[in-house]
Amino acid sequence: MKWSYRIARIAGIDVRIHITFLLLPLYFGWVAWQAGGSTEAVRAVLFIFLLFICVLLHEFGHALAGRHYGVPTPDITLLPIGGVARMLAVPDKPKEEFVIAVAGPAVNVVIAAVLAPVLWLTGGLFSGPAGETREILHNLLLVNLGLVVFNMIPAFPMDGGRVFRSLLAMKIRWTKATRIAGRTGQVLAGAFCVGGFLQGNFMLMLIAIFVFNGAQDEIRFANYREDLERQPPPLPPEDWFERRM
Numbered sequence: 001m002k003w004s005y006r007i008a009r010i011a012g013i014d015v016r017i018h019i020t021f022l023l024l025p026l027y028f029g030w031v032a033w034q035a036g037g038s039t040e041a042v043r044a045v046l047f048i049f050l051l052f053i054c055v056l057l058h059e060f061g062h063a064l065a066g067r068h069y070g071v072p073t074p075d076i077t078l079l080p081i082g083g084v085a086r087m088l089a090v091p092d093k094p095k096e097e098f099v100i101a102v103a104g105p106a107v108n109v110v111i112a113a114v115l116a117p118v119l120w121l122t123g124g125l126f127s128g129p130a131g132e133t134r135e136i137l138h139n140l141l142l143v144n145l146g147l148v149v150f151n152m153i154p155a156f157p158m159d160g161g162r163v164f165r166s167l168l169a170m171k172i173r174w175t176k177a178t179r180i181a182g183r184t185g186q187v188l189a190g191a192f193c194v195g196g197f198l199q200g201n202f203m204l205m206l207i208a209i210f211v212f213n214g215a216q217d218e219i220r221f222a223n224y225r226e227d228l229e230r231q232p233p234p235l236p237p238e239d240w241f242e243r244r245m
């Protein structure tokens with residue numbers, strides 16, 4: 001990906017950061033600074049940092065599940081709208097795609113499950129924040145649950161959409177499953193776009209574009225693959241037989 005830089009290599013996977021990602025702490029740091037000065041700004045930047053560690057762990061969930069099925073992931077790139085694990089193959093066994101897709105949100109469930117008892121032991125899970133650390137952990141818990149819910153929306157090629165496609169592909173042809181999941185994803189992308197516009201949520205509108213184009217690419221790829229399967233391989237020239245008779 002252009003304009004992205006390697007910041008680490010973990011478990012044989014390059015962790016890259018896209019230059020636009022830096023806009024995120026800058027923007028939220030600036031907004032917080034305007035509202036409450038430098039303390040708020042530091043807190044906001046720290047929160048973004050922790051949030052993206054959770055996003056990174058989510059991507060590693062996908063990558064390591066993929067590795068289990070022999071699908072390599074050379075790199076994970078952090079973008080302002082989230083992380084992208086670049087996998088080098090498409091698992092065409094529905095069960096494998098299902099597991100790889102679920103592995104990401106499952107990591108956020110685990111993070112939330114680790115944070116919940118910590119919050120519970122320090123003064124009740126739902127009793128609201130008291131103290132800075134508690135507030136950050138409280139928000140981190142909510143954001144991880146939010147990531148699970150948002151990612152599981154069946155907006156193919158988001159995780160929930162991949163789960164949807166894999167479930168369909170257990171019953172019908174892979175290409176047809178892709179077309180149904182893809183069109184569903186595009187309809188939901190339209191809804192994201194409208195919702196984002198009405199709320200003034202620029203990020204959601206970006207995600208909508210990302211989902212819409214991603215679904216289009218996946219449908220095109222599935223159609224291409226079906227065309228390849230449909231067309232019998234070209235016959236060898238006639239003299240090819242003659243010489244061997």
Ligand SMILES: [Zn+2]
Pocket residue numbers: 058059062104105151159
């Ligand atoms: Zn994911």
